[in-house]
Amino acid sequence: MVNNSSDKHNHQVHIRSALKNLAGEDKILDLSETFKVLSDPTRLKIVMALTKDELCTFDIAKVLRISESAVSHQLRLLKTLRLVKQRKDGKMVFYSLDDEHIEDLIRVASRHISED
Numbered sequence: 001m002v003n004n005s006s007d008k009h010n011h012q013v014h015i016r017s018a019l020k021n022l023a024g025e026d027k028i029l030d031l032s033e034t035f036k037v038l039s040d041p042t043r044l045k046i047v048m049a050l051t052k053d054e055l056c057t058f059d060i061a062k063v064l065r066i067s068e069s070a071v072s073h074q075l076r077l078l079k080t081l082r083l084v085k086q087r088k089d090g091k092m093v094f095y096s097l098d099d100e101h102i103e104d105l106i107r108v109a110s111r112h113i114s115e116d
Contacts, residue, residue, distance in 0.1 A: 037081050038105075042066065043074050047083060051103045054087065054096035
């Protein structure tokens with residue numbers, strides 16, 4: 001017996017709708033890289049530590065209990081993807097989130113995993 005349920009459902013409408021929701025290939029790659037970078041626990045902790053205040057490498061290292069060298073390495077990756085930015089004050093370099101969207105992303109994801 002043939003299942004005729006597809007006769008009652010216009011797949012083309014849903015397919016076109018899904019296709020409209022897909023971003024361009026470049027955007028998909030950029031989003032994928034952002035999520036990949038944030039999938040590392042150390043980098044995610046750095047981003048979370050920077051949600052309210054800017055911090056220098058020394059402060060981040062103390063918060064995360066890792067070496068300044070390790071923090072610097074992770075910050076380079078986060079800067080490359082424009083997740084964090086830096087500000088120099090004399091010899092000191094302070095880091096903060098690049099914009100409020102990064103904090104929004106973390107807040108929404110946190111809310112998502114907290115839902116039961």
